[in-house]
Amino acid sequence: MAYSAVVGFRKVSALGISRVLQADKGSLWRFQLETQFGEVLRLGLLTRNYRKNSGPPKFDFTGTEATSKFDFTDLTCPHTWYPIARKKKRKVILHVGPTNSGKTYSALKHLEKSSSGVYCGPLRLLAWEVAKRLNKANVPCDLITGQEKELKEGATHKAVTVEMADVTSVYDCAIIDEIQMVGCTQRGFAFTRALLGIAADELHLCGDPAVVPLVEDILKVTGDDVEVHTYERLSPLVPLKEPVSSVSSIKTGDCLVTFSRKDIYAYKKIIERAGNHFCSVVYGSLPPETRTTQATRFNDETNDFDVLVASDAIGMGLNLNISRIIFSTLQKFDGTGTRDLTVSEIKQIAGRAGRFQSKFPIGEVTCLHKEDLPLLHASLKSPSPLLERAGLFPTFDLLCRYSLAHPKHGLYQILEHFVENAKLSSNYFISNVEDMMKVAAIVDELPLGLQEKYLFVVS
Numbered sequence: 001m002a003y004s005a006v007v008g009f010r011k012v013s014a015l016g017i018s019r020v021l022q023a024d025k026g027s028l029w030r031f032q033l034e035t036q037f038g039e040v041l042r043l044g045l046l047t048r049n050y051r052k053n054s055g056p057p058k059f060d061f062t063g064t065e066a067t068s069k070f071d072f073t074d075l076t077c078p079h080t081w082y083p084i085a086r087k088k089k090r091k092v093i094l095h096v097g098p099t100n101s102g103k104t105y106s107a108l109k110h111l112e113k114s115s116s117g118v119y120c121g122p123l124r125l126l127a128w129e130v131a132k133r134l135n136k137a138n139v140p141c142d143l144i145t146g147q148e149k150e151l152k153e154g155a156t157h158k159a160v161t162v163e164m165a166d167v168t169s170v171y172d173c174a175i176i177d178e179i180q181m182v183g184c185t186q187r188g189f190a191f192t193r194a195l196l197g198i199a200a201d202e203l204h205l206c207g208d209p210a211v212v213p214l215v216e217d218i219l220k221v222t223g224d225d226v227e228v229h230t231y232e233r234l235s236p237l238v239p240l241k242e243p244v245s246s247v248s249s250i251k252t253g254d255c256l257v258t259f260s261r262k263d264i265y266a267y268k269k270i271i272e273r274a275g276n277h278f279c280s281v282v283y284g285s286l287p288p289e290t291r292t293t294q295a296t297r298f299n300d301e302t303n304d305f306d307v308l309v310a311s312d313a314i315g316m317g318l319n320l321n322i323s324r325i326i327f328s329t330l331q332k333f334d335g336t337g338t339r340d341l342t343v344s345e346i347k348q349i350a351g352r353a354g355r356f357q358s359k360f361p362i363g364e365v366t367c368l369h370k371e372d373l374p375l376l377h378a379s380l381k382s383p384s385p386l387l388e389r390a391g392l393f394p395t396f397d398l399l400c401r402y403s404l405a406h407p408k409h410g411l412y413q414i415l416e417h418f419v420e421n422a423k424l425s426s427n428y429f430i431s432n433v434e435d436m437m438k439v440a441a442i443v444d445e446l447p448l449g450l451q452e453k454y455l456f457v458v459s
């Protein structure tokens with residue numbers, strides 16, 4: 001079967017999963033390049049590092065007998081996986097503080113002035129916002145996400161979603177936004193990969209102060225210089241004492257936050273039926289163009305869509321014209337069960353109200369239900385708990401080596417082996433690969449190479 005027919009665009013629905021798998025030539029090229037670089041540099045560096053770490057070499061690249069002695073599951077030195085970054089003594093600047101304190105703004109100023117650079121964000125909309133901003137400032141910037149690629153002629157900069165970060169290029173300046181997401185059980189590994197692997201002279205990390213000790217500890221072994229810059233909120237955020245108990249109290253600039261698509265559309269209908277407002281909607285699984293259109297429409301004062309109904313997809317870094325955040329609930333279903341929102345999640349989402357220099361410089365936050373108010377108020381007052389560990393996932397290079405030694409194993413079996421046997425240092429946990437393993441089970445049935453399968457699984 002032609003490669004493009006298999007890899008170009010595929011909707012998979014088996015094992016109860018329905019997910020669009022998409023890859024483009026660019027991202028495959030990047031993975032190939034990463035592997036080729038990895039291949040050359042790995043020969044030198046892995047040998048050196050493993051020799052250095054453990055006396056006699058564990059891994060001889062010349063024979064299967066020696067290969068079988070190599071401990072593939074030893075993930076205790078992930079900083080050694082990124083030889084290009086390790087050649088640099090990076091200046092790492094942590095910009096930390098509450099939401100809406102200008103952390104990203106300051107980091108972007110450095111990126112804008114740099115001769116080459118990359119912005120890595122947790123959301124497609126954030127990458128899009130940064131690409132737009134840099135292009136407007138005459139800094140040609142590509143936009144690369146898991147779903148799209150918009151290349152600008154002569155681009156010196158890239159704005160990407162963090163999974164797309166390229167660890168084989170060298171940059172003057174790089175930003176990783178919402179760096180506290182290293183602790184995310186699903187996506188943390190992509191932030192860790194960017195943190196350890198981006199080869200930039202200056203690396204700016206923006207996020208919650210709760211991440212500082214962990215990042216400092218992780219970077220002790222990289223030889224980078226680390227500075228911490230602390231920020232204060234630029235405009236007030238006021239927790240209200242009263243809930244919004246009736247639809248007639250909804251007003252222009254309100255954002256109602258709820259966590260299921262069904263509820264988003266149900267609330268939209270209720271609000272619009274009352275006759276005073278039209279609603280834009282934003283949630284994670286909306287197609288990227290639609291999400292952008294909806295967010296832009298809400299921000300545009302000249303149209304009637306003056307209320308937003310959204311999921312926690314708005315919770316990170318987005319600059320929307322929100323005056324008041326209204327939580328419909330402080331619980332969400334996270335794939336396995338319903339749980340309370342964490343302090344950090346509540347603060348992130350609430351922080352979307354009253355953005356500095358927006359139409360509503362004073363933000364308000366409340367709930368639909370009175371009984372949720374004590375938890376909301378307590379969370380907004382508390383510091384986020386310190387992060388203790390960052391997510392990790394083996395690189396393609398490691399999986400490939402394991403596969404060479406176990407040629408009959410499909411990707412599912414390989415992942416299973418890593419999850420069960422991985423040896424980690426105390427700063428890391430193995431990312432939750434349940435979803436990846438479901439995809440691996442499907443792509444194992446397809447006539448694809450390990451590299452394409454890996455791409456599907458991590459994208």
Ligand SMILES: Nc1ncnc2c1ncn2[C@@H]1O[C@H](COP(=O)(O)OP(=O)(O)OP(=O)(O)O)[C@@H](O)[C@H]1O
Pocket residue numbers: 097098099100101102103104105106206207234316317318319351355356357
């Ligand atoms: N010095 C400044 N001059 C003008 N606008 C600023 C300045 N600092 C921040 N802003 C604006 O204030 C808003 C919030 O800033 P920014 O997004 O950098 O905050 P943040 O701390 O990164 O927030 P979050 O953690 O919520 O992402 C943005 O619209 C930004 O453009």
